Amino acid sequence: MSAGEDRASTTAPVGAPAAPSGHPTAEDEVVRICQELIRIDTSNYGDGTGPGERAAAEYVMGLLTEVGLSPEYFESEPGRANVVVRLEGRDRERPALVLHGHLDVVPAQASDWSVDPFSGEEKDGLIWGRGAVDMKDMDAMMLAVVRQMAREGRKPARDVVLAFFADEEAGGVHGARWAVDNRPDLFEGATEAISEVGGFSVEVDGRRAYLLQTAEKGIGWLRLVADGRAGHGSQVNHDNAVTHLAAAVARIGQHPWPLALTPTVERLLRGVADLTGLPFDPHDPQTVDRLVHALGPASRFVGATLRNTANPTQLSAGYKANVIPGRAEAVIDGRFLPGHESQLMSTLHELAGPEVRIEVLHRDVALEVPFEGELVDAMAAALLAEDPGAAVLPYTLSGGTDNKSLSVLGITGYGFAPLRLPGAMDFSAMFHGVDERVPTDALRFGVRVLDRLLQTA
Template sequence: MADSTTIDLGAEAVEITRGLLRIDSSNYGDDTGPGEREAAEYAAGQLLEAGIAAEIFTTTSDRRAGVTAQIDGTDRDLPPLLLTGHLDVVPAVPGEWMHAPFAGEIDDHEVLWGRGAVDMKDMVGMSLAVLRHWHRTGHRPRRSIALLLTPDEEAGGAHGAHWIVKHRPDLLRGATEAVGEVGGFSVTLPNGRRIYPIQTGEKGLAWITATLAGTAGHGSLINQDNAVARLTTGLAALVGHPFGVELTPTMQTFVAVVSDLVGEPLVLDDMEVLTSQIGALSAVVGASVRSTINPTMLQAGFKHNIVPAVAAAGMDVRFVPGQEEQVLDRIAQYLPSEAELSFANRDISLETGFDGAVVEAMIAALAAHDPDGVPVPYLMTGGTDGKAFSTAGVRYLGFSPLKLDPGLPFWGMFHAPNERVPLAALRFGASVLDDFLRRL
């Protein structure tokens, strides 16, 4: 695929992604960040400059902005496909980076650095490049494409996707299916086989604070009702009884396909063996095949010799589709019965089949550009805007294609310092995205 049109598309994908990376749209989680307006203006500007009608919309304030545009297809009987991405990024601590996080630097190895390089200004840049390319070359898709760039994905979408579903459902433009993050990028297994995990589901989440009241008193005395001791004992018991493997249809397919590629059944209950089989991907897969509970915060006391009246623990709970109740029951079973549980965040799990015209188009586009790559569905451990969209009846698939060097620790770069993407991966991704959308 080395014709001049493809080269232009790839070059534009790089330039536009770079432009987005130079804009600080950090989301601190509490609406104190700079907001997404500047990124929205940049993205809308790229479309308007190419002659595509694009609009900026705002959500809960002037700073919280996104972009909407529609490319009308030739078959108006088909509902549009929602092509979606978020404009915000998680914050970056510059001192932890080898290149400044908001400079869009390209290093000597043709790698583009910056917060958002993989999550997910890369996909936004590729999407904008493809739509510009179509407009320039006069291509009209069969199925309409509704572009929706959102604010506030990184803090759960109360100023973004959830707000849109509630207050501006017209921005979904009647779409029944959406494509966004997190999937479609290659992962090379230790034996050299290359897979493309495509997100067809998400675990549900509950951020729980457990608060336990006890009897306060002098630290030198016997205290049978020490809130710190009782709460941490319960937490230890909870963590000591991890959830067993629970394969949803998505991960049944994943395990079957990848076991075949590895040449032996994946050993899901032994992380060491699993890592030898599938490399660093084991951290993701290990958490995709079971519900998990991670204690993440502890709060109690103020002096060594005083037993405090209250202790509290924060937990990040992620359940596989269908296990929410069972997981909450388990927490209630192991923590002291008087512990009060409150939810700082709670959201649904999702799962859809690895089938239908959209999935087939993804598979065909990947096969055309990387015949040795094997597309496979997977269940994402985190959450995306897909949760909000699905409450509006939109089926969500994570497909932001990139072909990556085997050595690149891609999964490890999400929300981490030194986020970066090779230019070749972006060029490949833009071509695959273009091909995929043309097949719909």
């Protein structure tokens, strides 16, 4: 079955064996594991401070060794911990699949939250806390499924490299990127990978659709630097670094980036048009906007993938009210579509102007892979076995994942952390947001889908 076909009909699922008497199943364990991971503060401030991932990695090691597996623990720097284990598959002639997650989270300001962000509290059928969706939920699903398989003596269809990385929230320098550069042997024979921010459901015109991530924008974190003539704040100064910088920041922040539909985005919008009956003209911004709006809360994710973006995020200048500084700086979070990096950079240089130079803080590739093939078909079938009648569509992630690092080894990455969500839930707002939370039923749904996928993919 092609990934582009209607997947409402599929063969009946092959159920996983029941766990041996006295042992919990993945569905029994996943909520507890998610809560316990959230309670381990792994905030990543991106500047070398923070608790690191060691405590979470040691917890993961314990869960894996308890069921007879032999994971490898390694640190790129003190406290920046990673865990990898290879599961032997039934067919060892096939290329391996990498199933990976990250253990770090972005910081949370407790005073902004209605619950303690590191409590892992369960209320109203939801698990609350930093990392509940990004991505300790998927980490918990991976661990719960693998633990049940190990207890039951079941092997995945092919070798699976199970990896838990550090530092994804700061570009993966101390996690996936370090592992790829220094321990490529861990991924020997792997050709495909699955990880976060895909496989979640949205409601489109009354029908549930699952968005499978087949592309992600590239990253360009940039510093703008303006130099000028320092002097007394009371004097006329036409070479003011702050003025130069402020003008550049305003031009960049207000720039109307042109519409640019990549193949993945166009295929998504055509799918939405088929589900809704709305017209689609890729050259008409109004029809594009209507289709994006039809995705409900997910429109925030998708809307950011219609064009390049560049948002000012930090400013720094001066040290005293009456001193004009000789230097002013800003940081820009640039995100470029696959194939559009040169357009982003040339436009930013033009907008910055001659008084402001651009320095690259961090750059990483954009990715786009086909919405077709055996793995895509297996992901769709696993979803539809649990939710018959739903649709499966590709989409582009506006952010980035550790699939960027694995791509250096020629590994094709997809976003697939399966969650069946309430139609009104603003899932995109949960990422790096206040009161991050995930439904417990969605976690249990996810382990059923993931177990099925590992048996068939």
